[in-house]
């Protein structure tokens with residue numbers, strides 16, 4: 074049986090690993106240290122247990138966890154046939170991970186980039202296998218979201234696209250094809266919306282509850298932009314807006330200072346217990 | 357403080373703009389999403405020192421403060437017997 078590597082055991086890596094395991098795949102989950110990996114396994118067990126309550130299938134946490142092994146450092150994914158990378162949205166962090174993966178993995182291993190905004194062609198250029206690098210923008214929480222954006226880079230081969238499509242189908246995902254472009258469809262629009270919503274709070278025009286209530290009550294969105302920011306991670310929002318700002322060199326993407334301050338203060342949203350809202354400890 | 361009051365306080369703390377009583381279906385109010393269901397489970401388990409068995413992890417047990425406190429008493433009496 075082939076093994077799928079999942080690099081980064083944060084918000085997205087945890088969701089991707091669970092989704093793979095619950096659809097019968099063997100997974101090696103990788104992060105920087107043992108503590109993060111132990112927490113990630115606990116989170117996966119908890120999320121699997123809650124699956125039915127959240128509107129998903131009924132899952133056996135032990136069975137899910139039995140398909141997931143862990144490793145410290147990207148080299149731990151050396152034997153994987155395909156790797157889904159979900160490390161921090163930061164160019165230098167991702168570049169280093171791809172250099173390691175490229176050196177350690179077999180020549181046929183496909184690298185799937187899960188990023189909010191980084192262009193896939195730019196990421197692929199770090200490796201010696203740009204034909205085997207492809208973007209998949211998963212949505213959060215991964216097991217609950219049936220649609221992803223599929224983004225081939227400039228050099229991505231049709232075989233790589235097909236292998237990725239097959240895996241996504243096996244994971245229960247429908248793919249929307251998008252050409253490689255910073256922020257793809259989703260985050261060109263969403264990140265600006267969240268950033269502007271943060272400006273409203275920053276300027277004192279309205280509080281977070283009121284901003285979100287307008288989106289839910291007036292537009293019928295299931296969640297407002299600031300609740301969404303807390304779900305995504307306030308730090309990840311900031312990094313994504315910064316990636317858009319740098320890439321397009323367009324001032325319309327200027328990051329809201331409140332996002333910077335919240336990131337510095339550790340108010341990262343649900344994952345840290347506090348963002349625009351306060352959450353009870355999940356552990 | 358009764359378990360019902362503690363549960364109501366928790367919900368009101370998270371959704372201060374809503375007027376919630378013990379028999380109200382919080383999921384029917386429109387602003388409580390399924391992620392809050394998970395927070396409720398964590399809160400109930402931590403506050404009342406119970407572990408909710410998998411077969412009880414149903415949305416119906418978490419719709420109202422009444423239902424949640426009934427679940428807590430059910431689980432605590434199981435504990436007392438065991």
Ligand SMILES: NC(=O)c1ccc[n+]([C@@H]2O[C@H](COP(=O)([O-])OP(=O)(O)OC[C@H]3O[C@@H](n4cnc5c(N)ncnc54)[C@H](O)[C@@H]3O)[C@@H](O)[C@H]2O)c1
Nearest residue numbers: 081082083084085104105159160161162187188189213305
């Ligand atoms: N959060 C979302 O809703 C969301 C949605 C779609 C895509 N994304 C993208 O997914 C990626 C991950 O985001 P996240 O929200 O999970 O971030 P996160 O901060 O929750 O997790 C990132 C993880 O990567 C790990 N990491 C950092 N450097 C590493 C290294 N060298 N080797 C191994 N692990 C390393 C960190 O320890 C952390 O656990 C980002 O590129 C983000 O833009 C996020």
